[in-house]
Amino acid sequence: MSDSLMEEIFIKRSQQKKKTSPLNYKERWFILTQEKIAYYDFDSEKGKRKGLKGAVDIEKIKCVETVQPEPNAPQERMYAFQIIYDEGPLYIFAKTDDIRALWIKKLKEVRFNKDLMQKYHPCFWVDGVWLCCQQEVKQAMGCKVLERKPLPPTPTEEKPGRPLPPGPPEPSAQSASMTVVAEYDYVPMTPQDLELRKDEEYTILERSDANWWKARDKYKEGYIPSNYVVEAEKGLERFWYCKNMNRSQAEQLLKSENKDGGFLMRDSSKAGKYTVSLLTKSGETGGSCRHYNICTTPQGQFYLAEKHHFNTIPELINYHQHNAAMVSRLKHIVSNRAQPPSTAGLGYVWEIDPRDLTFIKELGNGQFGVVKYGKWQGQHDVAIKMIKEGSMSEDDFIEEAKIMKLRHENLVQLYGVCTKQRPIYIVTEFLANGCLLTYLKEGLKQHPTTVQLLEMCKDVSEGMAYLEVQQYIHRDLAARNCLVDSNGTVKVTDFGLSYVLDDEYTSSAGSKFPVRWSPPEVLLYCKFSSKSDIWAYVLMWEVYTLGKLPYERLNNTEIVDQVSRGLRLFRPQLANEKIYSIMTSCWSDKADERPTFQELALTVQ
Template sequence: MADIVLEEFFIKRSQQKKKTSPLNYKERLFTLKQRQLSYYDYDAEKGKKKSLKGTVDLEKVKCVEKVLPEANAPPERLFPFQIIYDEGPLYVFAKTDEIRKQWIRKLKEEVQYNKDLLQKYHPCFWADGLWLCCQQEVKQAVGCKVLEMRPRGISSQNSRRKSRKPLPPTPSEEKASRPLPPQPQAQPQPPPPAPQPTSSSAMKVIAQYEYTPMTEQDLGLEVGEEYVILEVASTNWWKARDKYGNEGYIPSNYVMEFRDDGGFLVRDSSKAGKYTVSVFTKVGGNTNGSCRHYNICTNQQGQFYLAEKHNFSNIPELIKYHQHNAAGLASRLKYIVSNTTQSAPSTAGLGYGVWEIDPQHLTCIKELGSGQFGVVKYGKWQGRHDVAIKMIKEGSMSEDDFINEAKVMMNLQHPNLVQLYGVCTKQRPIYIVTEYLSNGCLLDFLRDGIKNPHPVQLLEMCKDVSEGMAYLESQQYLHRDLAARNCLVDSQGTVKVTDFGLSRYVLDDEYTSSAGSKFPVRWSPPEVLLYCKFSSKSDVWAFGVLMWEIYTLGKMPYERLNNTDIVQKVSSGLRLYRPQLANERIYSIMMACWNDKPEDRPTFQELAANVQDLLYDLQ
């Protein structure tokens, strides 16, 4: 029983493998383990499982999603969901929506690394030989609705939400001169633990982004090209070899591993205005596989093709066809290996092994503002990479202690954390060089940058922060000063947490208690105010206050109280009021963060899941 993740009674619908098969509904005991879903007949009188009725290997699951209930469904069948795998859809009915959400979330967490995940799904049932949503009569037909496949826990990398990024153009919207390739709604995934190449079978990857070497040790990447991984030097940097035999270090978050035959991506061709499809294949007995590249061509009628006999009016239709038919390719296009976005992600440092940066390579362009440590400027590294430069005023920081910690901080990498690139410590003042985010501080963005915000926009800000903090939590790393002023906003509207852990090195700032310890009073829980006891649960309290800042569009917490009053009143049970823009469900998350007992507050992983649930319902 120790390896059981979830167990629940559900009504299971028969899979109707033949068009004329009658439907039936039977109650089964479902058991979810880490690698398998099983369902059993159950003897209610004896209170134990009877015969095993079926199993689903989780590695074969392609989609987990809600299903719209049938018309005039009885009460016991109001909360259906589907598990799509090799044999088709498995339909089950939960007793409540909460149980359904719990199972969908957990199943998505368990299958989030599967390589054959769908990008579209059918929101209605397959019944009597057709899909009720789109009336298609082929059971394997591609879904009719774009799937929001985001795991309901810690985020993943390169995430882009549909509220911030428009769906790909429909064929009628595309320009005939250069139609865009499809932007598959692939599931954003957190990076799995770095696989170790073995001597018998080196790991092969394909570049998702172009990478220009920053140091002599680095190796350049070209989008769509194949590379062999020789050594996993660290989680963030791998040693690789290109097709010409050149070797060097590459950022691990710029490449995607091929595992199965038929992985593909669509990319810009070397010829302007053209596109190339890169496909991984194991044809010809090559067990390690290789990458084949096919240029998308046009005929005299302006139609697009990969194989001359199969022409299409636009590229999305071409891709859709070859997802089901090889038609001259080494393999059909089975699964998308890239969820590439317009801009490449940040690297952990400005090149492999670089953490001490030569200040002569930095050009300061304009001042962004000033904080507790000194002036922050926007600049360039080596004249081409955007960076933010914190110039630490002398006497404001315990510099030696920070420098010892900087290497550890550089290895922290997540889409919702501002990346530390390196430091300049051989001069004074010392510099901290980080990722530059063009929309600046979240607090200023809330106060001046948004008008009449949509509920989804505010909730996504909370989600971004919760997921960045969930990653810090997983690394046993405390922030100690989480607040809107310590978050930044990028050009896409994504919020990233910054200055994590820096408050430990403050020598003189405005956050002082009667005992002389340094901390932000308005964002601190009773155990910090009274006993200076920090933990991940004190960060959780601060997250609740940050949510309150978001939903008040940047108001000062306890704005009418001074620090002394706050210590007394919060320790006696005072809590911030519900903001007008926050409904009761959102406010209940804030209140959970402000529980008197630290052990009764949620973890950041639980917070991220709860916020994702709310977002899921809103969308």
């Protein structure tokens, strides 16, 4: 293990993974290093550390904050703090407030994680409910905005139990120097931006914003989009690794190049894995695409062909570029780097000057107002949503907009907002093929294949899986709230607009939600959660019926009654039994039995 930065005996609370799990509190020996925080059993009489009980990688920590004491908590459990990571909160109790402050400060110093939370729960999760907001879903988004305040000063009155030698200085989350290579040209959009030239190197000075990094070239400093660069040490990978590409997109790109032995590497449908896609013309007219998963040996080596193992993926690719161990040698690198990705904003500035917007034509009239196609600064295509006054809680939206800077290839990119005037404008990327619902009904130029339909569903599930990890609840997932780009990729939109008010979503009980896409717990009790978003994967049914209206013969009142009694949508003609079983798994009466979007993203492939 790396040298420890801090050590302390704390009381740790059990995770309580189920409502029925009994709570327990045990003393553990905690050790913090640059890589992880680990906790051990220990012999209190001999003062010796015993077996490892658990650990959390520093890079997976999303939030470190205090926790308000439980009612009637004993003195030894008054100074709680939480470490939130993928599996949930790790609750730790310090002996004093100073010790707690010291550990929170140090954890925030060593942690560098682009995937930080924006909201958290200030109270405990106990017996299936958050004590602060009474939500009954453990993965529910936090109810308190995480303040980005300066770290507290290190307490001096009381020292931790075990004195430690001073460790080496650690880079903070605000600055971490590294060398990157530009994958795309970038023309500055604002005075704060820095120009990028493809394949040139830059030094990163600051990464406090996940989407915009402060960088320096040979002459000056400025902000660059973080998804336009790659670490220089990645070397050859940047030429043949295609980020954000699925199977059908890979086949389309390889066939458009039409070179025997054309290849690329992309993310596999299995999380954390990679696939090599290859076009071969051997013995087949026009050629065919083959897809090979990169496998790993128990010793951690990589291989495509079982007899040829390599320590790194670049070594593996290099070998197969020169040796025909598969159906064809990897002869020609095929890249999607010609088309740069969307940036999270039009430059580093988030608030957009409305005078920079030109309105060209109306695209539609949604529940929140008119949507228009336009240009920003006369050259960048954008969609502009003009929020009609009274249709949303504007103060709430302006606060929420500060934390809506999410970026994913299957989410419509929010570029910025105009909040200094009324009506408010929301400026997003423009997607040429428009609304998914209209695209299903009218936009498909030929009868779609089942592979096309499945790819649409996979796009949505991956976008929603990202929202799920970020602890966002969409509340209005449906085909009408997804858009399609010029390549046929589907992107989810209108996430974060939970403040929109509209009669279309009003049930007989007076609550506001999309009735035809809502589960029983929403219809009956207005309980929204990530699991109610899963039910709204009724969208998959919309895709396989090419845009039919769910329960088209029933009105809202009849839907509330019959869905609560067990009515479910029929199997679409284009969906086989396996596809329909995925749909029905999302429509379980019991929310806990529904899958997550991360599980759906792996299933829908």
